[in-house]
Amino acid sequence: AQTVTQSQPEMSVQEAETVTLSCTYDTSENNYYLFWYKQPPSRQMILVIRQEAYKQQNATENRFSVNFQKAAKSFSLKISDSQLGDTAMYFCAFTGLLNYGGSQGNLIFGKGTKLSVKP
Amino acid sequence: IAGITQAPTSQILAAGRRMTLRCTQDMRHNAMYWYRQDLGLGLRLIHYSNTAGTTGKGEVPDGYSVSRANTDDFPLTLASAVPSQTSVYFCASRERGSGPYEQYFGPGTRLTVT
Numbered sequence: 001a002q003t004v005t006q007s008q009p010e011m012s013v014q015e016a017e018t019v020t021l022s023c024t025y026d027t028s029e030n031n032y033y034l035f036w037y038k039q040p041p042s043r044q045m046i047l048v049i050r051q052e053a054y055k056q057q058n059a060t061e062n063r064f065s066v067n068f069q070k071a072a073k074s075f076s077l078k079i080s081d082s083q084l085g086d087t088a089m090y091f092c093a094f095t096g097l098l099n100y101g102g103s104q105g106n107l108i109f110g111k112g113t114k115l116s117v118k119p
Numbered sequence: 120i121a122g123i124t125q126a127p128t129s130q131i132l133a134a135g136r137r138m139t140l141r142c143t144q145d146m147r148h149n150a151m152y153w154y155r156q157d158l159g160l161g162l163r164l165i166h167y168s169n170t171a172g173t174t175g176k177g178e179v180p181d182g183y184s185v186s187r188a189n190t191d192d193f194p195l196t197l198a199s200a201v202p203s204q205t206s207v208y209f210c211a212s213r214e215r216g217s218g219p220y221e222q223y224f225g226p227g228t229r230l231t232v233t
Contacts, residue, residue: 004161009159035221043207043226043227044224044226044227045209045211045224047221047222050221091161091162104150104167104169104175104177105150105167105169105213105215105220106152106164106167106177107152107154107162107164107211107222108164109154109161109162109163110161111159111160111161112161
C-alpha cells in the first residue's frame with residue numbers, strides 16, 4: 001500500500017524568505033503523480049503544484065517549486081519569497097495511475113504541515 | 120455555478136441520528152470521492168465512484184454509505200451517527216483517466232456528532 005509521510009507538523013518562516021516542506025512516500029509503482037495542496041483557514045483545498053513521476057524535470061509554478069527525487073521517494077516543496085497569504089496547511093498527496101496497482105484515482109495524503117509566515 | 124457544492128456547510132447532530140451530506144458537481148466529471156479530514160491525520164478516503172452507477176469502499180468506509188444515481192450527485196449517508204464521525208467532510212471530483220488530473224474539492228461540511 002502507498003503511504004505519504006510529512007515529518008514536519010509545523011513550520012514558520014519570515015516574510016520574503018524561503019522555506020522547504022518535506023514529503024516522502026512509499027510505492028512499488030513506477031508511474032504515478034505527486035501533488036502539493038494548500039488549505040488556508042478558509043478550509044478550501046487548493047492545488048499548488050503537481051509532478052509526474054516519469055518527468056525528470058522538477059515542476060515549478062511561480063514562487064513554488066519541487067525537488068523530486070524518485071529514487072529516494074522524496075518530494076519536497078520550496079516556497080520562495082514567502083508571503084503572508086502563504087500561511088496555510090500544506091498537504092503532500094500521491095495518486096497512482098487509474099486501475100494500476102489497485103488505484104482508483106484517489107489521492108493518498110500526508111498528515112500535513114502547518115506553515116506560518118511571520119511579518 | 121462552476122465546481123463542486125456541498126451542503127450543509129456545518130451541522131451538529133445527535134448520536135444515533137441519520138444524516139445525508141450532499142455533493143453536486145457541474146463539471147461532468149466521472150470520478151467522485153468522499154474524504155474525511157481529522158486533525159493530525161490528513162484526509163482519508165471514505166468512498167469513491169468512478170462513474171454513475173458504481174461505487175467502491177475507501178480506507179475508512181465503516182458507518183458510511185454512498186450512491187451515484189447520476190453524474191452530478193454523490194451523497195454520503197451516515198445511517199446512525201456516532202461521535203467518532205465528528206470530522207470535516209470533503210467531496211471531490213476529477214476527470215476519469217490515467218492522467219495527472221487535478222481533483223477539485225468542495226468547500227467541506229463540518230459535522231459534529233454529540
